[in-house]
Amino acid sequence: MSRERSEFVVLGFPSTHDALAAESLLKDLGVPVVPVPAPQEIGALCGIALRLVPGDVLRARELLERASIPIAAEVTVDDV
């Protein structure tokens, strides 16, 4: 039995504090996010990244910019 492939966007942040600030803000404002280990596509970053569905990305970007929480990297990943 095979599972459906899904596409997600992963946002990377400069620091753990920024990642957790973003998680708290987005969850409070109704944008579901899942903390994930920063994927290799993010390159030099490590630590906590946030995964969300592509349809929420624009809103997430706006909300984070308004709160002065910087996004350091953004990649699209496939998940099985």
Add this chain to the structure above:
Amino acid sequence: MTELCPIYLDHAATSWPKPQPVLDAVVSALTECGGNPGRGVHALGLAASRLIFEARGDVAAFLGVPDARDLAFLSGCTEGTNIMLKGLLKPGDRVAVSSMEHNAVARPLHVLAMNGLEVDVIEADETGFIDPDRAEAVVRAKPTRAVICLHASNVTGTIQPIGDLADIAHAAGALMLVDGAQGGGHLPVDVASLAVDAYAVSGHKGLLGPQGVGGLYLAPSLQPEELLQGGTGGGSSELPTQPEMRPDRYEAGTPNTPGIAGLGAAVRFLAEDGRAERQRAEEAALVGRLAEGLAELPGIRVLGPAPHAPRVPVVSVVHDRVPADRIAFTLDKRYGIAVRAGLHCAPWAHRALGTLGTGAVRFSVGFGDTADDIEAAIDAMRAIVKEGA
């Protein structure tokens, strides 16, 4: 209070006992959030990361720090003063520093002075107060990189006019750097309205947290060199240099998660229902009565402000015949009263007060102390000086 120590009057060294939520938070951090914060995205690592994130927000709010990223968690106030001084001051710079400083400032300045920092002292008056006019004269005498003054004296309890000193510093193009070890908790601290450039705070004194944790606020415009380089969890791990983003830059290595958890719980406890304000009012009443009662004893000289003048809850005394160490020992062994004798890691302040040769007995009041404790301490002192005179 316990069989071992019925009356604890050494809060300026370390506050004790701690509120129950502080103890619970330390245990919970170890039992329920035992991962390494910022280093793993498994459940225990995330729990530890969130614990520190929340504590940082709560401590920042309590100290009036507008952006929590500007508050670094450190091993204590001393690490904070070392970062602010060694990270910002260069050979050839000149600083104006109060004569009441603790060794947390005096010793780093000594090292810097050996390497070419020019250190000019602003002399305190007889109450330990740094008069702004006197400070301004020292600051204006030469180009000045920084004005340095502790928020409150750990020897006399004298509260310094930090806002005025910050204005003087900034008018001269200098930074205002503050050792807030005795300020946090005992005074309402709002770094934004004080307009200081750096403020180091101890977690285990008036803030009622555990030992081994403190904080450093740095104004967004400042970028002091970090003292330590190492892992931070986030950022660009492959780079050989320490990341510049805050708070990571100043938090190399695994943080003291249980200590930070306790500190976070402590400030939430203090912030709840105006408890901090009530605690400060109680402390002011108790230390006022203590200073008054001690001042009435024959042969006793109370250092610092007049008995009921504003001070943080610290009062130090000398007796004209009984040495400070003997008084402290007798208070402990015969009466179960914990105080501290000696120089209190503040030889500069004792020099300014004329007590460098004798030291003093310091009584410092805080959470858990009662009016009965204060009367017992005065009664014990009355008996000791009567016997020793």
